[in-house]
Amino acid sequence: xxxxxxxxxxxxxxxxxxxFAVVRKPILAxxxxxxxxxxxxxxxxHPDTARAAEIAADISYRLTLIKGLKQSIFALGFGSFYxxxxxxxxxxxxxxxxWIITRLGFVHSRRCAFPDSNSWDLYIWDQGQVSGSEPYxxxxxxxxxxGLRVADWPHKFIVYAPQVxxxxxxxxxxxxxxxxxxxIKRASARNALRYLEQFSKPIPxxxxxxxxxxxxxxxxxREATEADIAN
Numbered sequence: 001x002x003x004x005x006x007x008x009x010x011x012x013x014x015x016x017x018x019x020f021a022v023v024r025k026p027i028l029a030x031x032x033x034x035x036x037x038x039x040x041x042x043x044x045x046h047p048d049t050a051r052a053a054e055i056a057a058d059i060s061y062r063l064t065l066i067k068g069l070k071q072s073i074f075a076l077g078f079g080s081f082y083x084x085x086x087x088x089x090x091x092x093x094x095x096x097x098x099w100i101i102t103r104l105g106f107v108h109s110r111r112c113a114f115p116d117s118n119s120w121d122l123y124i125w126d127q128g129q130v131s132g133s134e135p136y137x138x139x140x141x142x143x144x145x146x147g148l149r150v151a152d153w154p155h156k157f158i159v160y161a162p163q164v165x166x167x168x169x170x171x172x173x174x175x176x177x178x179x180x181x182x183x184i185k186r187a188s189a190r191n192a193l194r195y196l197e198q199f200s201k202p203i204p205x206x207x208x209x210x211x212x213x214x215x216x217x218x219x220x221x222r223e224a225t226e227a228d229i230a231n
Contacts, residue, residue, distance in 0.1 A: 002109070008179070012186075023081050027080070031073045062101070065101070066103060067102060068104070072103075076104075076158065081173055083109075083170070083172045083176065084160065085107075085109050086122075086159050087107060087157065088107055120168070121150070122150045122159060122161075123146045210222055
């Protein structure tokens, strides 16, 4: 169940600063890398050489029109940890009639699922049962148990599902590899702090009775004596 699985991995990442730094390092490296497009390699004198350079320049220009592209690359990079990440292409029509991508919409990995046991088709689950007054299947938010099948909408989504460990998409991602150790490390750290609190020497706070039984006119406050301090 990827929704609960991703929530667990996210909590593991939040509670382990070292793991978070290690996971982010390669993602930040890719995010801050220079995007450089080169024309297709063609034999010398090929009639499409100029056309290939024109296409490369056009694609480079279209990439500059995508708002927040680096941030979207960063979000997609966490697919290496969660196993899969998705972004939604938002299109707009240019003046020449062509379609350009204006931004990449963030799709949380917890919404990505492989619910059909007979295929590896990726689905994006939306909200599910959010209206308690209507039975299941009678509301637009719960009419599809599986959600949206990505393959039904070509060119609408970018799916990043790297084979980190060479496993199936439902069992891949570095998060699955490190989660058990990270949880054990977290439990050990919690026990160590508990031991430290219980058995380390605390800051002493000493109190003594300030009433002086020998004072005239009844018991009155007194200063600490050497015996009080020694105790």
